[in-house]
Amino acid sequence: MNQQMNDNTVAFIGAGNMARCVIASMISAGYPASNIIAANRSQPKLSALHADYAIETTLDNVEAAKKADVIVLAVKPQMMQDVCEALILAAPEISEKLFVTLAAGIPVVRYQQWLGKVRFVRAMPNTPSLVSLGVTGLFPSGCSNYEKAFVDHVFAGTGMTVWLEQESQIDHIIAVTGSSPAYFFFFMQAMQQVAEELGFAPEQAKKMVAQTALGAATMALQSDHSFAELRAQVTSKGGTTHEAVTTFAEQGLEKMVSDAMYAAIKRAQEMAKSL
Ligand SMILES: NC(=O)C1=CN([C@@H]2O[C@H](COP(=O)(O)OP(=O)(O)OC[C@H]3O[C@@H](n4cnc5c(N)ncnc54)[C@H](OP(=O)(O)O)[C@@H]3O)[C@@H](O)[C@H]2O)C=CC1
Numbered sequence: 208m209n210q211q212m213n214d215n216t217v218a219f220i221g222a223g224n225m226a227r228c229v230i231a232s233m234i235s236a237g238y239p240a241s242n243i244i245a246a247n248r249s250q251p252k253l254s255a256l257h258a259d260y261a262i263e264t265t266l267d268n269v270e271a272a273k274k275a276d277v278i279v280l281a282v283k284p285q286m287m288q289d290v291c292e293a294l295i296l297a298a299p300e301i302s303e304k305l306f307v308t309l310a311a312g313i314p315v316v317r318y319q320q321w322l323g324k325v326r327f328v329r330a331m332p333n334t335p336s337l338v339s340l341g342v343t344g345l346f347p348s349g350c351s352n353y354e355k356a357f358v359d360h361v362f363a364g365t366g367m368t369v370w371l372e373q374e375s376q377i378d379h380i381i382a383v384t385g386s387s388p389a390y391f392f393f394f395m396q397a398m399q400q401v402a403e404e405l406g407f408a409p410e411q412a413k414k415m416v417a418q419t420a421l422g423a424a425t426m427a428l429q430s431d432h433s434f435a436e437l438r439a440q441v442t443s444k445g446g447t448t449h450e451a452v453t454t455f456a457e458q459g460l461e462k463m464v465s466d467a468m469y470a471a472i473k474r475a476q477e478m479a480k481s482l
């Protein structure tokens with residue numbers, strides 16, 4: 208790898224939602240577009256990425272992998288074995304490069320069966336990386352300190368990086384940050400529905416709910432108070448919030464959240480056994 212970090216070429220194999228989010232975050236953090244390549248099995252997403260970020264694109268995974276210093280595997284878990292085996296068959300020399308995978312539910316040991324004993328980082332970003340407000344969990348396997356620093360540099364633009372000491376923690380961070388944007392979107396969707404029932408126009412309802420979520424998250428990040436204390440600040444004795452929050456508690460919000468997060472972890476563990 209090049210000693211100037213931004214001189215390294217990063218190739219994304221698979222150019223879907225998550226690849227776009229990470230590419231967007233790299234570009235907005237100043238990574239040169241000329242050193243990013245995206246490969247995809249079909250053209251439309253490549254054309255959109257080229258139009259939006261002026262990166263190089265190709266329909267040929269092998270071409271992208273050969274040009275790269277770092278190969279980011281960004282296909283769905285179910286496609287991963289075929290993609291890895293096809294790459295290494297066509298270009299065995301790429302096993303010397305650093306690999307990063309975004310996939311949930313595939314342990315390092317499985318990649319080693321498909322690719323050989325490559326140097327590896329498992330990354331678990333989330334979609335708010337698109338606006339540089341994401342969180343990325345990172346687990347290294349066999350890479351140098353410089354390679355870890357490089358991967359940190361690449362994912363720093365997603366918002367926040369968290370290095371994990373054990374691979375099992377990747378499944379945990381999936382539940383906490385990888386999948387969780389969807390929990391918040393679900394909650395906001397439910398709130399928007401009620402706002403519309405109450406007569407607010409859909410666009411206005413969406414904006415009001417999202418602005419409130421942004422305000423609450425920003426307050427939490429800027430404050431030393433716990434979530435419980437911030438909640439107490441809204442909750443006047445005998446007032447409206449108390450009624451709403453009591454309804455959530457009586458209907459089992461905390462258990463529901465806990466069950467959902469453990470279900471995500473269980474699914475990641477099942478995938479690890481089946482893929
Ligand atoms: N979405 C998320 O929030 C997160 C996803 N991840 C992980 O990221 C990975 C990608 O997920 P996501 O981006 O959501 O999925 P997408 O379906 O949006 O993207 C997958 C992309 O891979 C392409 N693809 C499929 N097969 C091949 C192939 N053989 N060669 C080249 N490209 C191929 C697809 O092409 P086509 O356009 O033709 O379908 C598609 O563009 C997954 O492994 C997932 O676990 C990790 C964290 C969060």
Ligand SMILES: O=C(O)[C@@H]1CCC=N1
Nearest residue numbers: 310311381385386387
């Ligand atoms: O749903 C999934 O499996 C992927 C991993 C985390 C977010 N999306």
